[in-house]
Amino acid sequence: MELLYRDRSWPYVGGIVRISPKTTQTTIPSMLGLGWPVAIMSIIGLLSVLLIGDPDPTSWMVELGGVLYGSLALSFIAFANFGSAVIGVYISCIGLRNVESIRKKSWNLTTMTALIPVGLVAVFIPELFFSKFGNFLAFLGVIFAPLVGIQIIDYFVFRKKQLNIKDLYHSSSTSSYTFWKGWNPASIIALLSGFITYFYLLNPLTYESRVPYQYLTATLPTMAVGAVVYWLVTRFVIIPLGWGGYTKNSEKKNSH
Numbered sequence: 001m002e003l004l005y006r007d008r009s010w011p012y013v014g015g016i017v018r019i020s021p022k023t024t025q026t027t028i029p030s031m032l033g034l035g036w037p038v039a040i041m042s043i044i045g046l047l048s049v050l051l052i053g054d055p056d057p058t059s060w061m062v063e064l065g066g067v068l069y070g071s072l073a074l075s076f077i078a079f080a081n082f083g084s085a086v087i088g089v090y091i092s093c094i095g096l097r098n099v100e101s102i103r104k105k106s107w108n109l110t111t112m113t114a115l116i117p118v119g120l121v122a123v124f125i126p127e128l129f130f131s132k133f134g135n136f137l138a139f140l141g142v143i144f145a146p147l148v149g150i151q152i153i154d155y156f157v158f159r160k161k162q163l164n165i166k167d168l169y170h171s172s173s174t175s176s177y178t179f180w181k182g183w184n185p186a187s188i189i190a191l192l193s194g195f196i197t198y199f200y201l202l203n204p205l206t207y208e209s210r211v212p213y214q215y216l217t218a219t220l221p222t223m224a225v226g227a228v229v230y231w232l233v234t235r236f237v238i239i240p241l242g243w244g245g246y247t248k249n250s251e252k253k254n255s256h
Contacts, residue, residue, distance in 0.1 A: 015087040018094075089114055138204035145219045146194020146226025150187050153227045158234060158246050167245065176245020184244065186233035194226035 013030050020026040044057070052060055057077065062070030092114040096102050102110055121129050155161060167176040179185070202209045202218035212221070239246050
């Protein structure tokens with residue numbers, strides 16, 4: 001549940017906020033709209049596993065509620081997932097537009113590029129994919145804990161909540177966010193450190209755990225490890241090398 005909750009909610013909040021005129025108008029509503037329902041549905045899934053042995057509501061809704069109730073419930077699930085699916089495709093397209101060979105192509109082609117892999121999976125290997133879908137989500141979920149720690153340190157500690165909007169959309173070597181050939185070594189090292197930490201505390205495939213998982217969960221220590229490693233590498237390696245635009249932020253703040 002810990003993995004599924006974080007994996008399904010976090011990216012969609014960013015996608016919803018991105019397409020809104022003002023982030024202040026959508027951040028809290030999107031967090032509440034995605035947070036509470038996902039938590040409730042996760043509890044329902046947990047109870048269904050304990051009582052029926054299957055977390056998938058589509059397999060028992062019709063049987064328990066009858067054809068009419070089951071059909072209405074399944075229709076609601078289908079329509080509820082439509083919005084998140086659209087946001088997911090939009091986020092994928094935004095990511096693809098950062099690829100040099102795709103950036104100059106039309107949005108229609110970019111959208112097709114994002115949808116073709118999904119279509120191929122749906123047509124040729126749907127059973128294989130859905131039988132391993134839990135493993136797929138588990139590996140994705142492991143990444144988000146250290147990623148949150150990295151973002152907190154970068155945005156609040158180093159950048160002091162100051163972002164260069166122009167450089168965010170500028171991919172040249174002069175951008176503050178280019179780092180080393182478009183890669184930030186600090187974030188990669190911190191992400192790998194968090195990944196290893198999570199696997200040590202809780203194997204997301206077998207759910208075998210180690211101390212102190214039962215007291216702190218795997219998410220909080222992993223987030224802390226990602227944050228600390230990112231701070232250390234950025235403070236003593238990235239900033240002295242002049243990467244990341246951190247010195248520019250400091251100069252700009254001091255000038256005010």
